[in-house]
Amino acid sequence: MVSNQKVSFKTEGEIQEAILQEKARGTPDLEIGQKYGVTFRYIERLITRSQGLNISALKVSKEIKTLYPKNFKEEQTTVWSFKQRGDWATHSGEYRGNWSPYIPRNVILKYSNVGELVLDYFCGAGTTAVECKLLGRKGIAFDINDKSIELAKRNVDFNALSQQLTFTDGEKHLQIYEPELSVGDARELSFIEDNSIDLICAHPPYANIIHYTDSKEGDLSWHIS
Numbered sequence: 153m154v155s156n157q158k159v160s161f162k163t164e165g166e167i168q169e170a171i172l173q174e175k176a177r178g179t180p181d182l183e184i185g186q187k188y189g190v191t192f193r194y195i196e197r198l199i200t201r202s203q204g205l206n207i208s209a210l211k212v213s214k215e216i217k218t219l220y221p222k223n224f225k226e227e228q229t230t231v232w233s234f235k236q237r238g239d240w241a242t243h244s245g246e247y248r249g250n251w252s253p254y255i256p257r258n259v260i261l262k263y264s265n266v267g268e269l270v271l272d273y274f275c276g277a278g279t280t281a282v283e284c285k286l287l288g289r290k291g292i293a294f295d296i297n298d299k300s301i302e303l304a305k306r307n308v309d310f311n312a313l314s315q316q317l318t319f320t321d322g323e324k325h326l327q328i329y330e331p332e333l334s335v336g337d338a339r340e341l342s343f344i345e346d347n348s349i350d351l352i353c354a355h356p357p358y359a360n361i362i363h364y365t366d367s368k369e370g371d372l373s374w375h376i377s
């Protein structure tokens with residue numbers, strides 16, 4: 153039920169503490185906004201500042217129900233549309249503005265081969281890295297935000313036996329490669345050896361729309377063109 157009753161607090165600190173407690177309990181943002189008289193943007197900034205990354209929920213169940221999308225068919229036209237965002241493996245919409253796992257899945261399948269090396273220099277919560285693991289590609293990923301890399305490392309940390317995966321390399325089961333994730337700046341990748349990457353599959357930040365950190369240096373989501 154949504155409560156229209158606003159509550160009064162003495163200080164902004166008290167309001168923020170109460171909002172964080174509501175978030176921890178899973179109260180929807182709409183209800184929090186109405187109860188505390190704050191905007192969605194205010195809640196988003198508070199979470200980003202307190203957690204060090206922009207996430208929609210403080211507790212997300214990562215119980216894996218399946219390791220692959222049901223009835224998956226590769227996209228065949230230039231207009232891609234997915235009925236659901238996709239919640240196989242550890243995928244969820246928790247990381248704000250992350251991409252649907254159908255996108256890197258299609259890109260990786262179309263433009264790389266099994267065992268090849270895929271780079272994502274805007275790792276976020278690790279959607280591309282998870283898909284690399286599920287599709288038998290080697291994955292490396294960087295993000296400017298250490299907290300995002302921590303989350304992504306939790307997301308790629310699941311057990312997958314190659315026999316459980318739907319894709320095979322010819323008749324053979326896929327070899328599974330654990331993705332390598334680390335903090336890094338997409339603008340400085342000169343340490344990567346020339347011609348060592350087979351595919352770049354990366355999803356840039358939305359300039360000054362969704363902020364991924366509380367203005368951390370180098371975070372391009374604060375960039376104003």
Ligand SMILES: C[S@@+](CC[C@H](N)C(=O)[O-])C[C@H]1O[C@@H](n2cnc3c(N)ncnc32)[C@H](O)[C@@H]1O
Pocket residue numbers: 247249250251252273274275276277278279280294295296297300336337338339354355356357358364365370371372373
């Ligand atoms: C749109 S998000 C990527 C989301 C990701 N595709 C996913 O599904 O979780 C963009 C990411 O770029 C990161 N970022 C911003 N500036 C960066 C930089 N200079 N180098 C590397 N990553 C950066 C942000 O921290 C954010 O995680």
